[in-house]
Amino acid sequence: MTGTETRTAAGILTLTALRGIGPATAERLAERFSLLDAILGADPAKLRSVVSAAVAESLHEPTAIVNASEKAQRVLEEAARRGVRVLSIFDADYPAALRSLSDRPPILFVKGKLPVRRSVACIGTREPSEFGEIVSDRIVETLVGANWAIVSGLAIGVDTLSHQAALRHGGQTVAVMAGGLDSVYPKQNAKLADEILEKDGALVSEQPFGVPPSPRNLVQRDRLQSGLSIATFVMQTDIKGGSMHTVRFTIQQDRLLFAPVPQGRHAAEPKSQGILAMTQLSASRFADAARAEGDYRRILFERYNNRPVAVPLASKEDYASMLDLLETRLSGGEGQAGTARPSSPTQMSML
Missing domain, CATH: 1.10.150 (DNA polymerase; domain 1)
Known part of the structure; x- marks a missing residue:
């Protein structure tokens, strides 16, 4: 040996x-x-x-x-x-997107088929409202139609909705798990995990068999969701929601960040406040709202200046520019968050 x-x-x-x-x-x-x-x-x-x-x-x-x-x-x-x-960081088929991370896992456990580069993370609250449910389906449908694979965390709520929408619309989806691949968490998504594998998707974890999805491992999982992806789409979240971990990793990893803008009564919902902060506040005000510290705070101030950290999606009119930004970033261009001009909120109350 x-x-x-x-x-x-x-x-x-x-x-x-x-x-x-x-x-x-x-x-x-x-x-x-x-x-x-x-x-x-x-x-x-x-x-x-x-x-x-x-x-x-x-x-x-x-x-x-x-x-x-x-x-x-x-x-x-x-x-x-x-x-x-079991993939080593030195293996040729280790995901190139993860290899670029400073805190990449040297070992990755993979069951199923990983997509080649064209991946985006779709995440959000475990308790989505009607707004979160609708935008999750419509945005994922658009992404799948443009041949993007959907990465999420198999959690209840927006994660589940995103995986299901990807499968329903004929796309590929990847579940990044916080525990070992010998046990699906939460258990009620065991059938969904099987369907992901049956339809050419994958289950991924950096944790060995037998390791439970502890709170620390759930946060570590979040960095892999954004790390595997060109961009992160936050469908719905409060400013203090667990999704904000993935937002932080997305920004630190210099991935694109998108968020659908809630309008009308949906804007008043508690689970929409994180989205409003990402799409409407300047980076400095967002840093205060998100209680960003250290390197995260520095990046927010230096990279975004007075711009919002997320590209706002106010209606279907914004989907074309959204897809253009993704393709630009995929090809090595410098598409940046905050560069898209959202359509007027009065055009459509729901994406």
């Missing part, structure tokens, strides 16, 4: 099974040493340039590497039984 290449799934899984080594450190070790054997025989000073002195010492214990290798092999065997691919 110690002759295993570090850059393979087996190698990365072995490294992350060692005490004191997390995903980022495992990737650095794999970049520095081609074989697990090379780590065992490495000069302590060379190891300490990558890991702490305590971890460097533990890496020279042959039994530790052997035990970690056996654990990695058990994971791979279970993956094979479940029809799950």
Whole structure:
């Protein structure tokens, strides 16, 4: 086992099974040493340039590497039984969109078929109103019609609506899960997960089998939704909703951000207040409303200046420019949030 290449799934899984080594450190070790054997025989000073002195010492214990290798092999065997691919960051079929992230997961568990690049995240509140339900279906239908795959988190509410709309309109959809792929969360979406796989979609997670969808893992999942995508569409959310984690990751990752603008009575709904903040407030005022701190706050001020952070979609009249922005960004152009001019809100009270 110690002759295993570090850059393979087996190698990365072995490294992350060692005490004191997390995903980022495992990737650095794999970049520095081609074989697990090379780590065992490495000069302590060379190891300490990558890991702490305590971890460097533990890496020279042959039994530790052997035990970690056996654990990695058990994971791979279970993956094979479940029809799950285990991708290393160094594999050619690891999603290119994720590879560009600074906090990318070095291992990805995938069941089903991943789309090639043309993906957008569609997310929102777990308790959508009539507005959230309608815009989720209409926007997803438009995106699917333009050959975009829909990425979401399989949660109840807007996530479920987005996956279902993608399937109903003949599109491909990907569910990014916060726990291991051995268990669907929430359980009531187990049938939906099966349908996603049956219709050439995929289930994706960075978590090993047996890991539950803890609150921390749910937030970590959010960065993968936006990371896999060219853009994020927030269908409906409060300013303090969990969807704002994905909004933050979308902005930090320099992805496009879109949001349908609620009008009339829908604008007064609590679950619409996050959308109004994203589409109507300047970035500085949005930073205050969202309680943005640190790097997130800096990016909001520097990148958006006095513009709203999301491209507003006020009616179907805005769909053409929306699709143009997506294609521009996909081709490597600099389509930016806030550059689209929404149609007048009086033209249509619902998208």
